[in-house]
Amino acid sequence: MSNAPRTIAVVGTGVIGASWAAYYLARGFKVAASDPAEGAEGRLRAMIDEFWPALETIGLADGASRKNLTFSASIPDVVHEADFVQENGPERLEIKRSVLAEIETSLAQDTLIASSSSGLLISEVQEGMKHPERMVLGHPFNPPHLIPLVEVLGGRHTSLENVDKALAFYTEIGKKPIRINKEVPGHVANRLQTALWREMFHLVSTGVASVKDIDTAISQGPGLRWALLGPFLNLHASGGSGGITHVLEHLGPAMREWSRSLGEYPETDDYITTMAEGVEEELSGFDWTETLRERDELVIRLLDAKKDSPQIP
Ligand SMILES: NC(=O)c1ccc[n+]([C@@H]2O[C@H](COP(=O)([O-])OP(=O)(O)OC[C@H]3O[C@@H](n4cnc5c(N)ncnc54)[C@H](O)[C@@H]3O)[C@@H](O)[C@H]2O)c1
Incomplete structure (x- = not known):
């Protein structure tokens, strides 16, 4: 060009x-x-x-x-x-x-x-x-x-x-x-999100936690780190001086066990009402338009702040 x-x-x-x-x-x-x-x-x-x-x-x-x-x-x-x-x-x-x-x-x-x-x-x-x-x-x-x-x-x-x-x-x-080196349905980022979506629907459907608490688990937990370092680098950080090798040797066997108990995506559409009711309850008292506006404003501030952090990939 x-x-x-x-x-x-x-x-x-x-x-x-x-x-x-x-x-x-x-x-x-x-x-x-x-x-x-x-x-x-x-x-x-x-x-x-x-x-x-x-x-x-x-x-x-x-x-x-x-x-x-x-x-x-x-x-x-x-x-x-x-x-x-x-x-x-x-x-x-x-x-x-x-x-x-x-x-x-x-x-x-x-x-x-x-x-x-x-x-x-x-x-x-x-x-x-x-x-x-x-x-x-x-x-x-x-x-x-x-x-x-x-x-x-x-x-x-x-x-x-x-x-x-x-x-x-x-x-x-x-x-x-x-x-992306190979064509797969949903490309990469949406496949990663799908893994999470599948499990959050399973956790709500089986009564493990509410919609609101699952949102908090991500937005006040790993989500804060994910916006700054990807999940591989966060795993690397969890291993201390031994990095990702240590954490996978140490926690890998347990993670393999947890992965065997993960849920499947719901086969029918019955789950939609439960998820929608959970979202409605979570949003009670909030102005959704304002929530989205504030979210976008925070995204801009975060992107701006990241510019001053040259060691954040
Ligand atoms: N919405 C999302 O979150 C999202 C995110 C990433 C990618 N995409 C992709 O972006 C694309 C557009 O999605 P969207 O959400 O903007 O949908 P949309 O329905 O908002 O927009 C589609 C537009 O295409 C126009 N259109 C219809 N026939 C057309 C034609 N023959 N020629 C040109 N334009 C025509 C429609 O009038 C409409 O304005 C899709 O391929 C979608 O998968 C969507």
């Missing part, structure tokens, strides 16, 4: 696309956005306005402006001058494939396309593309304008060079991309 002002095409401007658009604008890019829904442009501009103060607090790149946004319902119109495409259409294989076919009608053949898909396999998404070698996964975490992680991988037909280019691009714009 050249040093000239670059244009990102954001295709699909719902929850994730709007947040990506705001992020790219804040990093100083021109954003050309497309979405076929009635009133999509107005909703996109309103969401960007809502996200902008947080992005200003984090710090805008030189030349960053909301005026650098253009919008068209026509995908070919927005991709023809794009230097990178971030695709955020509905999570349905046939829609992704038809959106990609439209993108390819006017996109330069070596321009990367990154899909935000939470769970589709890129190898399946890229079937039928004219230039599948430029198709990568660029899976963000909600909201992408705040959360640094992006999961990157290539499908069967993606060139390794393009996976490297996507990783370099996301790094350059201030994201924390990770490389």
Whole structure:
């Protein structure tokens, strides 16, 4: 990619696309956005306005402006001058494939396309593309304008060079991309979350602890450390001077026993009511909109504080 002002095409401007658009604008890019829904442009501009103060607090790149946004319902119109495409259409294989076919009608053949898909396999998404070698996964975490992680991988037909280019691009714009070496359902971060989700539903269903106490167990316990060091480094810290080797030799046998008693994901939907009642009880007396606002504010402060801690990976 050249040093000239670059244009990102954001295709699909719902929850994730709007947040990506705001992020790219804040990093100083021109954003050309497309979405076929009635009133999509107005909703996109309103969401960007809502996200902008947080992005200003984090710090805008030189030349960053909301005026650098253009919008068209026509995908070919927005991709023809794009230097990178971030695709955020509905999570349905046939829609992704038809959106990609439209993108390819006017996109330069070596321009990367990154899909935000939470769970589709890129190898399946890229079937039928004219230039599948430029198709990568660029899976963000909600909201992408705040959360640094992006999961990157290539499908069967993606060139390794393009996976490297996507990783370099996301790094350059201030994201924390990770490389996934093999396609697995749910990628990596959501699989890790699924392991926890499965067990928390099991613990509530079997009466071991309440929804509220399980939330406290994470948010006032290991969750505080997980935002700073990943679970491997926290294990390493638990081993004292012997590090992860010592802790696994010492506690590993017990952990293996605990793992044998972990629960399965509930087979039917009966558990949903119990979980929803637990959440309602936990939130009683709180203003949920304010809770989310305060959460995002704390995320920004935490990200800012982490910048001053060079020894935190
Ligand atoms: N919501 C999340 O937490 C989350 C997190 C990470 C990744 N994702 C992924 O991001 C993608 C978008 O999810 P979302 O939550 O923003 O969904 P969403 O429903 O909010 O947005 C999808 C948008 O796509 C638009 N659209 C419909 N048909 C289209 C077409 N033919 N061309 C272009 N746009 C079209 C819709 O009008 C809508 O605005 C999905 O692949 C999803 O898996 C979602």
